[in-house]
Every structure is written in C-alpha cells, then in structure tokens.
Amino acid sequence: MSDITSLLDIRKMRILQAIVDDYIMTAAPVGSRTVSKRSDMGLSPATIRNEMSDLTELGFLEQPHTSAGRIPSEKAYRLYVNHMMDQAKLTDDEAEYIKHHLDTRVHEVGEVIRQTAKVLSDMTNYTSMVLVPQLSGMKVKRISLIPVSEGSAMAVVVTNTGVTKNSMISIPESLTPEDIEKISKLITEKLDGHRLTEAIESVLPAIRAEVGEQADAVCEMLEDIERSMSETDVEVVGASNILDYPEYSDAQKARSFLAEIETGSYLQQVLKDSSDVEMSVRIGTDNDSPDLKDCSVITVTYKAGGKNIGSMGVVGPTRMDYGKVMAVLKYLSNSLSDILSKLLK
Amino acid sequence: MSDITSLLDIRKMRILQAIVDDYIMTAAPVGSRTVSKRSDMGLSPATIRNEMSDLTELGFLEQPHTSAGRIPSEKAYRLYVNHMMDQAKLTDDEAEYIKHHLDTRVHEVGEVIRQTAKVLSDMTNYTSMVLVPQLSGMKVKRISLIPVSEGSAMAVVVTNTGVTKNSMISIPESLTPEDIEKISKLITEKLDGHRLTEAIESVLPAIRAEVGEQADAVCEMLEDIERSMSETDVEVVGASNILDYPEYSDAQKARSFLAEIETGSYLQQVLKDSSDVEMSVRIGTDNDSPDLKDCSVITVTYKAGGKNIGSMGVVGPTRMDYGKVMAVLKYLSNSLSDILSKLLK
DNA sequence: GTTAGCACTCAAGGGCGGAGAGTGCTAACA
C-alpha cells in the first residue's frame, strides 16, 4: 500500500471519517449540512458538497438516490478501518463488566468459552462466535478408551495443556473390554508427548508390533480418533441481535442471515482460516457467503501458554461500530488468554 | 369434560372447523362467504353469519374489526385439537423422506438426535427441539474418571443402555492419577447396575469403608458427578423458520421470540415437564413465557427398550398446522425409538 | 479556493376517495 495521503488529502480524509462515523451511528445517509455542522469542521456545506462529489467519484461514497445524502462504500469502510478509525478504548465500566462476567473461578474450558461468547455478544450487541480450543498442534498427554457397548467406545483425548475432547468411535466387535483397556494404556504410553496429527505415522510401527493381529483394527481406530478430534466446535451467541438493526428489518433478509448463522459452517471456516492472524476484518463482499454480503466479520485469536489455540469473532452489519468491536475483541482476547493460560496450567 | 355436542351442535362444529382450517392455511380472517363456498357446506353466507355470530359470543371466534372476517380464539384451537382436527397421515413421500434422512447407520446417539431435530424442523418448517436422552432412571454400567490436570478430571458415565454423558469435575488436589484410577474402578464396581440418582446414598457406606480417609472427597466428587449428569441438553433447529410467517414479520416480535428460543431455558423446561406424557399440546397462553404467548408447543416422548428416555417437540405460531405436526411427531417418535432401541442394544 | 444562492430532484408522509370484503339486520320464504 502506498501512502494514503497521496490518494486522499487530509481534508477529504476528515470528511470521509465524519461521514462514516455518522453513518455508523444513525444508519441514515449523511448530508453535507450534517458534516459541516460538526464543530471541528469549519467548512460550509457547499465546500463539503464539492469534496463529497469527489469522494463519490473516487468510489468511497454512494448515493441511494439524487436527493439523499451519501453512504460509505465498502472501500470507505476498508480505509476507515485501516487508517482513520478512532481506536476506541474500553471505559472502566466496560472493563469492569468483562472482569465481572468472565468468572475466573470456573474450571471448565467449555464453560469459559460459553461465557466469553455471551459477554462478547452482550457488549457489542452483535452476533458473537468463539472457536473452542483446537487440539491440533497440542501434545497428547493421554488417550482413554471407554467401552460403551459392543462395537462402540468413547475416546477421550487429554492434551498436555489440559484441553480435552471426546467422541464416540466404533471399534471392532472382536475386541473385549479388557482388550480395549490394554490398547488404551498402550496408545497413551506411545502417543504421550506427541502431536496427535503427527503421531499416527510415527507411532504406528511400535503399536503394530505390540498388538499383533489386531493392528489393523487399532490403526483404524486411531484414524477415527484423529478424524473426530480435528472437527471443530464453535459457540455462537446473540444471532437475534441482528434484528435490532434497521438494515435487517426486512424479514427475508433477516431470514437468510439467521439461516446462514444457524448452519454455522461458513463462520466456522472463517474462524479456522483466521486462527493465525492476530486480528482480521472481512468487510461486506470479502465474505464469500452471499447471505453475509452486507455484513462484516472481525476475528481475533487467543492463546494459552504463548501459543495460538483458537479464535473468536463478531458478525454484524457492515455499518458496525468497528472501533468498539475491535477494542472489545482485543480486551477479551487478552482476558481469555490469561484465564486459559492459568486454567490449562 | 362433558360431551362437547352439548356445547356446540354439529353444524357449529363443522363451521368452526372450516374456519380454523382456513385460517391455518392463510393467516387471514375468514368471512362467511368463504366458509359457505366450501363444497361440503351447503349453507348460504347469511346462515353462516348467524352461526359465526353465535360462535363469537361463545368465545370461539374473534373479530379484528367490524368489517373483517373472524379468526379462531385459543379456545377454538383447543377444541380443534381435541375434537375436530383431521389427524393427518404422512404421505408415502414424507415417510420415505424421514427414513432416508434418519440415517440408521449412524452409531452415535448425539448424531441421531441432531438428525432428528433437523428432519423435524425441515418437515414442519417450524422450530424443532429434541431433548437428548436423560440418564436419570437409567442404570449405571460404568463411571470412568480421567485425570486431566491437578485438581480436575473428566467423568464419563456409561449406562446399561449405552447412553453416555461426560463432564469436567474438580477433584481434591491430594489425589494422584493412580488414586483416581483406583477410585474410578471402585465406584464402577459399586455403582454398577444401580441408578445414578439412588446410588449415592445406598452405595456410599461401602465406598466410604474402602477409601478410608479420602471418603469425604470421593463423596463430594460423586455428588458433583450426579449434579452434572442431571443437567439436560437440548438440540434446537430451525429457529429462523418463524420469519416465514406473517405473524412474525414485525422485527420486534421476531426478536423476542428468537431471544426466548436462544436462551432455551423455557423450552428445556417444557420438554422435561412433558417427558412422561405421550403427547402434549400447549396453545398460546398455556405457555408461561410471555414471548411465546402467540405460539403453540407440541411435544412427544420417545423411548428405548420400552421406557421413556426423552422428548422432542415443535414450536410455531398458534396458527400452526396441528394435524401435520402431530403426525410428523408421532412418526418421528416411533422412528427415533426404534433407532435408539437398536443403537442402545 | 470558498461560499452564498438557487433551481432541481426525490422520498416520505398526510389526506382523500373509491373499491372491496365483510357484517348485522330485516323481511320474506318454505
């Protein structure tokens, strides 16, 4: 990116910023008079109009119809987010609110994640989503197999950070509960300290040697475990918040937004894709999903023990309060990272 | 209930039924001419008007304004559901659809529940909810404790029917992983075949005797397990369907409906409360939640091995297609019961 | 370069009238 002042002079920037700020608050097209009246502007409406005309030509503003004010284009939001947003800081009350509601006495990761999603949605009044910590990349401490019925067992994977995940797997009917217990011990012993993803190839020979004829079955089980452990869960809260915004007062539009949220697959993909960039912002058509073409999605990552282990984000109308959302996300990312770092030892 | 023909003669019944049927399809007030035109009616609009006037006086019909048709009151819906609904039967296509989408090859209870909820919502186009099988009342086959970090462990309860549930519990820091394993074996041995709910008092003395000084800690752990096992989970699908109905085109109304669904606590309560009646119907203000006062909730139970183990239901506008919904619910209840009975051996 | 002034555009909202759906009453009919 070249220096943006070569693209837009300072005055245009200030005017554009004023328009975006105003539009974010009111959702109504902004006129030249409104901008001119801002105490720090000191220019007549006529001058503003000339500048607005230029900004429209440059693609930063759009006009719903001739005699309406202007609304920001996606291009304007991108510029706004990157170069001219007031990076809001949380008020003391807000910080206090987070501290108070992220109950650090809770000892279960899932519960902490749910609380985080709730707080995120409540504070922003948009839809929030939090990816539960990902096992991939963590080291396995223990894998327990619990016989449930003939043909099925529950696999519980515990990582060295204390993150757990469990799933039902099918097992060969030939295996007795005792066999399962033996295998459970064996694979824990062999896999201990390895990453689950890399474990199978590297550890299989050893296991194969020890379990003899049932090696194939065990091998399949391990693959089954790996497969189910790489599935991601995401906690989504506050989908109905979208109905608070006039952009979505049309039932049909709200319907397709909510349906997209409910399936969750796109959002899940976004969170996964963004799980290595500290903060990502997708504006409008940046989103592949047509149902979210009037939405923005902002995500941040969170860590435990200095390593990224998950991400969370907010979905709202493109006209969202970027400054506030980003501030809340940053703060929450730190809080959650702290809590998890302690919680997961 | 006394014989209803003493309350309403046959003709009034037929007219009321015609009105309810029509209103369910169109959501528009029904006039005398519309009713009269039905091929099986054979009465002039004027006659119908007289009867409608009576029905209004009796509280079965309401009039939005003088020159509009009539709409059914809650009282009418109750009568309709109890005495005059055409108990719809599923078409072959519909039965086929269910068979096809309830994939019996799936071996995990949770997955089956999710599929059921999806099918239920897709077929009715209302919001569906399915309670996951309840452990209470089942007999414990196995309780495994898996050490996760110092101070916490995962408890996995497996019942004799193969239903599982797991949760994190905190454990006294004094216990080593070996202790935990020992205790895990011990409680499985002692609790095996008992109901979890009744197990603790009856089994505690034996356990107390064997674990010696750590008895109190173990006791607390067991209570913790019991507490978390009695928590219920419910799968909700298709909340956004409500936006397809003109009654909820008002964003504010849709908002409060969706918020109520999202918290889920009321619906969960309804499902729990109804988990011993084969089919229950709550119409309008039967629902305690003010946000659901224009909704009806219909639930059925499902079984495994001849015993009720859970329930599911549908939430929609009071003007819902009761016949269809009840038919789908009945059919699905049987299907799910069959699948679970096989699945849980 | 900035601004005042002015003609022009367009959406939103209020008022009005007709159309249409539906009712309730009355009187006639079987």
Add this chain to the structure above:
DNA sequence: TGTTAGCACTCTCCGCCCTTGAGTGCTAAC
C-alpha cells in the same frame, strides 16, 4: 321456525395527489 335474499353500513386497503423537506449540483460572486 329455520333459512335466505337484500341492503345499508363499516372498515381496511390501495392508489393518487400534493406538500414538505432534505439534499444535491451548478453558477456566480467574494
């Protein structure tokens, strides 16, 4: 005595017109 035709009446809905007001773009003057 129950049923029906007829009719006056009531309301909502919809389209129409007009006004209002916000906002623009252009021009000419500062």
